[in-house]
Amino acid sequence: MSDHAGPAPHRPSKGERTRARIIDSASELFARSGFHAVSLRDIAARAGLTHAGLLHHFPGKDALLMEVLRRRDRLDAHAVFPGVVLPGAPEAAPEAAPGQRLRLLVRLIGRNSETPGLVALYAKLSAEATDPEHPAHSYFKERYRILRAELTVLIAAAQAEAGSAGQGDPAAAATQLLALMDGLQTQWLLEPESLSMEELVRDFLRRFGLDPDSGAGAPGVSS
Amino acid sequence: MSDHAGPAPHRPSKGERTRARIIDSASELFARSGFHAVSLRDIAARAGLTHAGLLHHFPGKDALLMEVLRRRDRLDAHAVFPGVVLPGAPEAAPEAAPGQRLRLLVRLIGRNSETPGLVALYAKLSAEATDPEHPAHSYFKERYRILRAELTVLIAAAQAEAGSAGQGDPAAAATQLLALMDGLQTQWLLEPESLSMEELVRDFLRRFGLDPDSGAGAPGVSS
DNA sequence: GTCTATATCGCGATAGAC
């Protein structure tokens, strides 16, 4: 009984807890100010150590960034795509009706509006990562490739379900939908009152023969 | 006759030529590597002076950035919107048929594909400028506001011209179109072969009752 | 294995000589 067994399958060591604390700090600071604007010293200070101490847990700022990205993507993607979705994601099996999943996607947009910092981080990063030399370049490349593929089958299925197949190429719609969501985020971040991302995405989906629940059905998204 | 009169209305002084050379250098380097990755020393070296010399012409890096942006925007915007378009732009008067102007817009997308560096610069900057503290924040805010407004009347006019008015809210279409173009650029920059920006934009426009010339009409965009 | 202290580098920016 010298070591009291915890309910978790694997009690975290001190190093692992420090590591987690660092990722938390980095997430918050990256989300608030972007990647380049945050220093390792800032992150380390918030996690309660010096920047050199931090560098014992991660080889560099880039590697830390990747951890932050992977963690967030795993969480979000799981909400819409139950299966394998992103480079480091674990397997999974469950399924849901296509229309329902599209509704979840639109809902997710609303939920993201509550964390503008993270939205901004992704907007900045996906633009930065455009540079082939950027540490997250291939990560984002694969991210979009997978998202396009998943969205394509999702849209095709939803069109079939809605009896509106043939109203447009699902692959084109997927690419456009992704682009639309990204672009709307930029405009929304610049001036939040200037548009409703959810409404504009729904409007877009309708033009592809999909009517993702006009929102009147579940107005209580608030909390 | 000691000073031979040039044909221009206003022969540039040495300082003005240096200034122009600096803006050229900054444009090229920003376009290639983004804002943060380029130093004033890099820009100055390329323009043939030291970074301190450069700072004699511009109060700081931010101010230089704004000059680069303004110049590029003035050039591009003029192609589609003959009138006043952006914060620092001069007045102008000429007009053209809405459908023709929409076609110019789509054409501009193709032209931009020839300078991926500049496309990347705008993608990075509009994301960076999302931060209220960013030097270009209010510039981009107004940029989008004006572009949305101009695109709204352009789309409305084009719908009227095409006899397809009422096929969708022009204001929503304008916001979506802007977002779509921005988002497509990100995906295109990450993986140029993965999509055709022009084709996807045309497809989008068709869904709003606009059919901007399928491109077969004027294939000679090359040179 | 975990962390601190120290050193070096390049950056944007300023002051003052020429």
Place this chain on the structure above:
DNA sequence: GTCTATCGCGATATAGAC
């Protein structure tokens, strides 16, 4: 109008204390 010299700052790398 342009230079040299210098400042303070942040990123990064290494040595070694605990």
